[in-house]
Amino acid sequence: MKSVLVRDVVIGEGAPSICVPMVGKTAVQLVEEARMLMGVDLDIVEWRVDFYEDVADTEKVKETLHEIRGILNNIPLIFTFRSAKEGGELEFPVASYVELNRAIAATGMVDIVDVELFTGDEEVAQLVEAVHQAGAKVIMSNHDFDKTPSEDEIVARLVKMQDYDADLPKMAVMPQSAADVLTLLSATNTMREKYADRPIITMSMAGTGVISRLAGEIFGSALTFGAAKKVSAPGQVPVGELRQVLTLLHKSLNG
Numbered sequence: 001m002k003s004v005l006v007r008d009v010v011i012g013e014g015a016p017s018i019c020v021p022m023v024g025k026t027a028v029q030l031v032e033e034a035r036m037l038m039g040v041d042l043d044i045v046e047w048r049v050d051f052y053e054d055v056a057d058t059e060k061v062k063e064t065l066h067e068i069r070g071i072l073n074n075i076p077l078i079f080t081f082r083s084a085k086e087g088g089e090l091e092f093p094v095a096s097y098v099e100l101n102r103a104i105a106a107t108g109m110v111d112i113v114d115v116e117l118f119t120g121d122e123e124v125a126q127l128v129e130a131v132h133q134a135g136a137k138v139i140m141s142n143h144d145f146d147k148t149p150s151e152d153e154i155v156a157r158l159v160k161m162q163d164y165d166a167d168l169p170k171m172a173v174m175p176q177s178a179a180d181v182l183t184l185l186s187a188t189n190t191m192r193e194k195y196a197d198r199p200i201i202t203m204s205m206a207g208t209g210v211i212s213r214l215a216g217e218i219f220g221s222a223l224t225f226g227a228a229k230k231v232s233a234p235g236q237v238p239v240g241e242l243r244q245v246l247t248l249l250h251k252s253l254n255g
Helices: 027-037 058-072 094-107 121-133 151-163 178-195 207-214 239-253
Strands: 004-006 009-011 017-022 044-048 077-080 112-116 137-144 168-173 201-204 223-227
Touching (some): 009 017, 058 077, 077 094, 094 112, 094 121, 112 121, 121 137, 137 151, 151 178, 178 201, 201 207, 201 223, 207 223, 223 239
Parallel strands (some): 017 044, 017 223, 077 112, 112 137
Antiparallel strands (some): 004 009
16 A cells, blocks of 8 residues: 655554644634644644635635745645535535635645545546646545444445545444444455555544544554644544553554
């Protein structure tokens, strides 16, 4: 399986990379957040732009992105507009979603763009091509905040993302029981063992699913999301504690 290199971060080798989301509503808050994150032990930063109050104004998004990029120096940056249907803050027309992501990829200021699997077949294919042409990578994502699909369904969605040539397929699901967490972990392991030719990202959300955020190196998830301040999804672990556990597991696995 090939790893994915983003700036100086190798995703898919050794312990999972740690990503911390920025969820500020204003440019001032985001600049403050970016500065604060420079003192945090993380690998990657994600800008959850659906939290940003001026997200409908692409020029303002670019201006704020320029400030964030300047502060983060060489830290890889993921640009994510999470739709309301997948747990995001805002309902956004598909055409606007596509246009925003294309425009931001074209700036060259983001390293990875999150593209939701169920945006529409044509739109997804267009976005993957546009992001790759801009020299960035694609996380293709699907989030189920209601339930955990069957193992076969989770694997099928991850395979579909890989077929779209997403660099990093990502699935996040909601457990209703401990058995649901096992389903997600088993699906992750099956994907890695049988189908994946690139790193994948999976997680089971909320408190019940926390083990999935910690055990990625064992089961085959290459990136995990931690919280430095405000969580952007249920079950995120404070980043300092997350690094400690990931390091402990890495040492145990590698003797």
